[in-house]
Amino acid sequence: MDLLTRDDVLELVKTRAIFCISLYMPAHRVGPQGQAMAKEDLIRWKNLLRKAEEQLRAAGHQARDIDPILEPARALTGDGFYWRNQSDGLAAFLAPGVFRTFRVPMRFDELVVAGLNFHVKPLLALLEAEVRFYILALSQNSVRLVEATRDGASEVDHPAPRTLQEALRFDDPEKQTQYHTALSQGTAARAPIMFHGQGVGVDDSKDRVLRFCQEVDRKLTPVLRQASAPLVLSAVESVAVEYRAANTYPHLLEQIVPGNPELFSPKELRERAWPVVEPVMLRERNVAAARYHEWRDTARATHDLEEALSAATDGRVEVLFVPVGREVWGVFDDVDRKVVRHDALEPGDEDLLNLAALRTLATSGIVYSAPPDKMPDEDPIAALLRY
Numbered sequence: 001m002d003l004l005t006r007d008d009v010l011e012l013v014k015t016r017a018i019f020c021i022s023l024y025m026p027a028h029r030v031g032p033q034g035q036a037m038a039k040e041d042l043i044r045w046k047n048l049l050r051k052a053e054e055q056l057r058a059a060g061h062q063a064r065d066i067d068p069i070l071e072p073a074r075a076l077t078g079d080g081f082y083w084r085n086q087s088d089g090l091a092a093f094l095a096p097g098v099f100r101t102f103r104v105p106m107r108f109d110e111l112v113v114a115g116l117n118f119h120v121k122p123l124l125a126l127l128e129a130e131v132r133f134y135i136l137a138l139s140q141n142s143v144r145l146v147e148a149t150r151d152g153a154s155e156v157d158h159p160a161p162r163t164l165q166e167a168l169r170f171d172d173p174e175k176q177t178q179y180h181t182a183l184s185q186g187t188a189a190r191a192p193i194m195f196h197g198q199g200v201g202v203d204d205s206k207d208r209v210l211r212f213c214q215e216v217d218r219k220l221t222p223v224l225r226q227a228s229a230p231l232v233l234s235a236v237e238s239v240a241v242e243y244r245a246a247n248t249y250p251h252l253l254e255q256i257v258p259g260n261p262e263l264f265s266p267k268e269l270r271e272r273a274w275p276v277v278e279p280v281m282l283r284e285r286n287v288a289a290a291r292y293h294e295w296r297d298t299a300r301a302t303h304d305l306e307e308a309l310s311a312a313t314d315g316r317v318e319v320l321f322v323p324v325g326r327e328v329w330g331v332f333d334d335v336d337r338k339v340v341r342h343d344a345l346e347p348g349d350e351d352l353l354n355l356a357a358l359r360t361l362a363t364s365g366i367v368y369s370a371p372p373d374k375m376p377d378e379d380p381i382a383a384l385l386r387y
Contacts, residue, residue: 002087002101002102002103002104002156002157003145003147003156003157003158003223004102004104004123004126004127005223005226006127006226006228007226008100008102008226009120009123009124009127009361010361010362012093012100012118012120013117013118013120013358013361013362014362015093015095015098015117015118016116016117017095017096017098017116018061018065018096018116019056019059019061019065019069019095019114019115019116020093020094020095020098020114020115020116020117020118021052021056021069021070021092021093021094021095021112021113021114022091022092022093022111022112022113022114022118022119022120023045023048023049023052023073023090023091023092023093023094023111023112024089024090024091024108024109024110024111024112024119024122025041025044025045025048025089025090025108025110025111026044026088026089026090026107026108026109026110027041027086027087027088027089027090027103028040028041028086029086029087029088029154035084038080038083038084038086039083041083041086041090042077042083044110045073045076045077045083045090046077048110048112049070049073049074051112052070052094052112052114053066053070055112055113055114055345055347056114058347059114059347059348060347068096069094069095069096070094072094072099073092073094073099076101085103086103087103087104087105087152087154088104088105088106088107088151088152088154089103089104089105089106089107089108090102090103090104090108091104091108091122091123093118095118102123103154104123104126104147104154105147105148105149105151105152105153105154106125106126106149106151106152107151107152108122109122109325113345113350113351113354115348115349115350116350117350117354117355117358119350119351119354120354120357120358120361121322121324121351121353121354121357121369122324122325122369124322124324124357124367124368124369125149125324125369125370126149127367132147132148132149132229133148133149133229133230133231133232133273133277133281134146134147134148134224134229134230134231134232135148135153135231135232135233135234135257135266135269135270135273136216136220136231136232136233136234136235136243137234137235137261137262137264137269138213138216138233138234138235138239138240138243138261139235139236139239139260139261139262140163140164140209140212140239141163141164141262142162142163142261142262143158143160143161143162143163143216144261144266145158145160145220146266146269146270148266148269148270148273150274152267152270153266153267153269153270154266155266158219158220158223159219159220159223160215160216160219160220161212161215161216161219164208164209164212167211167212167215167216168208168211168212168215206242209238209239209242210242210245210246212242213239213242213243213245213246213247214246216243216246217243217246217247217248217249220249221247221248221249224249224251225249228251229251230251230252230253230277230280230281231249231251231252231253232253232255232256232257232273232276232277233252233253233256233257234256234257234258234259234261234264234269234272234273235256235257235258235261236258236259236260237256237258240256240258253276253277253280255276256276257269257272257273257276285368285370288319288321288366288368288384289321289376291319291384292319292321292376292377292382292384293376295384296377299385300384300385300387301382301383301384301385302382302383302385303377303379303381303382303383304379304381305328305339305352305353305356305379305380305381306332306337306338306339308320308356308381308383309332309337309339309352309355309356309359310337311383311385312355312356312359312360312363312365312383313334313337313359315359315363315365315386316385316386316387317356317359317360317363317365317383317384317385317386318365318366318383318384318385318386319365319366319367319368319383319384320356320357320360320365320366320367320368320381320382320383320384321367321368321369321370321375321376321377321381321382321383322353322354322356322357322367322368322369322380322381323353323369323370323371323372323375323380324369324370324371325371325372326353326372326380327345327351327353327354328341328351328352328353328380329341329342329343329344329345329346329349329350329351329352330342330349330350330352331348331349331350332352332355339352353380353381356381356383357369360383
């Protein structure tokens with residue numbers, strides 16, 4: 001689906017406008033009932049757009065201001081292909097000159113927020129190493145990148161070559177002819193590639209696989225570095241050895257998912273990769289949570305929303321914990337550093353937890369989101385302070 005990176009979120013964090021619209025909804029993957037599911041998602045999308053318009057009108061905005069912002073999202077309702085190619089969740093962001101959508105392997109609750117900032121808090125879990133990871137399903141005949149979470153997986157577009165043949169298409173013409181011959185001698189497409197002729201044998205084949213792996217790494221690593229999530233390799237051992245030698249991505253896990261990855265769907269790859277990645281998933285979060293408990297009653301930590309917002313505004317928050325699926329609506333005054341809370345969303349309100357997350361991210365802090373019962377404190381916010 002869509003590869004969401006930290007840079008994408010930081011770009012959203014920096015956006016401020018007369019109004020920013022954030023939309024979240026659950027979606028359906030294509031299946032036997034794909035057409036009906038696509039129709040259901042489209043109806044949900046139209047309802048979200050209507051709610052966004054209602055929020056903006058309630059805040060005093062006029063149609064002449066609202067319609068140009070919503071137009072790209074409304075135009076998407078006529079794209080049947082788009083709605084037949086969804087993941088578990090869809091997030092969209094609209095502002096003057098901005099329209100971004102992300103189809104991701106995480107199911108969202110329906111949510112519409114219109115304010116001066118984008119509402120990014122539901123996305124934050126996808127940036128955490130313990131929530132999201134990648135699987136590189138690598139064979140000589142297929143290169144797939146799968147984005148996965150604890151609960152879902154989607155294949156994503158990537159810039160790497162799709163096959164060894166594509167990666168080495170500018171190689172020596174004689175060797176390329178031998179390569180094509182090996183593929184066309186009546187063997188199955190997944191059979192190992194054989195090379196024949198003087199000077200061409202096992203060593204040459206191994207060298208070609210290494211160069212293939214180097215090209216895949218060269219194309220993928222700049223993209224993956226933006227996400228900094230663990231990468232699990234799914235490959236036969238002979239290919240895995242060459243990819244390890246070629247790899248420059250620092251978060252590639254040592255253990256692989258063995259076997260021919262062409263045989264497995266994204267869901268099956270996730271199920272096979274989960275035992276590999278699970279032991280490393282919670283390490284950094286647990287260290288941060290332990291530090292919070294150690295410092296909870298000192299000046300280096302706070303669970304007070306007003307204090308945490310003030311510290312985030314000053315760039316003093318090193319690590320922030322916020323609950324996913326919970327909003328605290330209200331207003332924060334940047335001058336007197338006071339919070340006014342409301343029980344429900346009112347015109348001019350924003351989710352104060354989202355605001356704290358935005359300001360923490362903008363000053364290079366780390367934000368962890370978790371279900372309320374997994375927070376390090378009973379309060380809706382917990383922060384470790386730099387000073």
